Amino acid sequence: MNLSGKVALVTGAAQGLGKAFSESLLSQGAKVCLADVKVQQGKTTAAEFQKTFGNDSAFFEKCDVSIADDVTNVFKKVKSKYGQIDILVNNAGIANETHWRKMVDINLVSVIQGTQLGIEYMSKEYGGNGGVIINVSSSAGLVPVFITPVYCAVKFGVVGFTRSVAVNPRNRSTSGIRFCCLCPAFTDTDIIKFKKDSGINMKYAPKILKSVGINK
């Protein structure tokens, strides 16, 4: 696919799946804003991409998606630097059942805010070019996972929210935006290196991972 002339905003892009999505977009010609709360990792990733794809191809912006002003700010930054937004990937996420309110904010509330801002910036109805908004849920947004009930709840929420926005007749007819929800299965990134304070039952987590071929 040729994405030259297109501009993407990817949250949680410093590492893991967000980094991989960004690299794929860049390799197809898009410019990418890498938004993440991890400053050092984000800067390193941006420098790596600038070296491969060109200085103006990517930039890092510090953004904690659980802070509403940070999210508003990152959209403004992309618009002022690249002039438009065509592709939005609401990807940032954590797995932590202890700090579950924070997880709801990061994994669900920020996806809702990001999608609403995406519509504001991208919809043809408001002077944008249309495009695509991709919300990253999980296979755990489709099936129950007893060791992570809150993670499951928010990922089910992302699926329900995205599907509802996608079938809104107004969005379908006039926005020019496609709304997609990704539900990846286990992928070997930091999120499945369950930290001790994550509240995720370490007795069962490795067994579930092992059942899909990941030995942790």
Ligand SMILES: NC(=O)c1ccc[n+]([C@@H]2O[C@H](COP(=O)([O-])OP(=O)(O)OC[C@H]3O[C@@H](n4cnc5c(N)ncnc54)[C@H](O)[C@@H]3O)[C@@H](O)[C@H]2O)c1
């Ligand atoms: N790896 C898997 O098995 C898997 C499977 C299904 C879905 N997912 C989802 O994919 C997405 C990416 O996860 P990953 O696997 O790459 O894990 P990861 O931990 O490697 O990456 C998550 C990224 O999100 C960032 N992030 C966390 N909190 C943030 C915040 N408040 N503001 C901004 N950025 C923040 C992190 O700094 C990190 O760069 C998540 O939404 C996750 O739930 C992952």
Ligand SMILES: CCCCC[C@H](O)/C=C/C=C\C=C\C=C\[C@@H](O)[C@@H](O)CCCC(=O)O
């Ligand atoms: C444990 C979730 C942490 C986050 C990872 C991420 O989002 C990926 C989740 C993907 C899928 C999860 C599927 C879990 C299924 C289990 O409930 C169960 O069906 C597996 C049964 C294993 C067995 O005993 O055979």
